[in-house]
Amino acid sequence: MFIPRSYSRDDQKEDLIRFSRPAAITIGVLVGFLIGLVGQGGAFITIPLMLYVLKIPLRVALGSTLAIGLFSATAGMIGKVATGQVPFAMAAALLIGAIPVAKAGAMVGNKTKTLYLRWLLAAIISATAIKILFEIFG
Numbered sequence: 001m002f003i004p005r006s007y008s009r010d011d012q013k014e015d016l017i018r019f020s021r022p023a024a025i026t027i028g029v030l031v032g033f034l035i036g037l038v039g040q041g042g043a044f045i046t047i048p049l050m051l052y053v054l055k056i057p058l059r060v061a062l063g064s065t066l067a068i069g070l071f072s073a074t075a076g077m078i079g080k081v082a083t084g085q086v087p088f089a090m091a092a093a094l095l096i097g098a099i100p101v102a103k104a105g106a107m108v109g110n111k112t113k114t115l116y117l118r119w120l121l122a123a124i125i126s127a128t129a130i131k132i133l134f135e136i137f138g
Helices: 021-038 043-052 058-082 088-111 116-138
Strands: none
Touching: 021 043, 021 088, 043 116, 058 116
């Protein structure tokens, strides 16, 4: 996320974007395997690959990652519910708080320059990586 890249295409709409479909399929297969292997969401892997390999604009990459996450989370949720691993009261409380705040975040993100979104995303990914490193080696 800290590698310099051009921001000139970051405000393009999805219907104007061109990318390599074979590369996208290959990335999807590899990232899907890694997500399944470690049981962790793939946004920290998917977004940089979309930005730097497929050259997809930031806003489209963020939105696409949300859609990808929705489908993979739904599959995971079905498995967790089927095996009785979901505390429904806690999940409901989190949903009640998360849905309106996610909507507010989307509205703020829509008005924020992509340069700032990119740095915020890089900071979140870096903080997460540092936390994981401390947990592994700490």
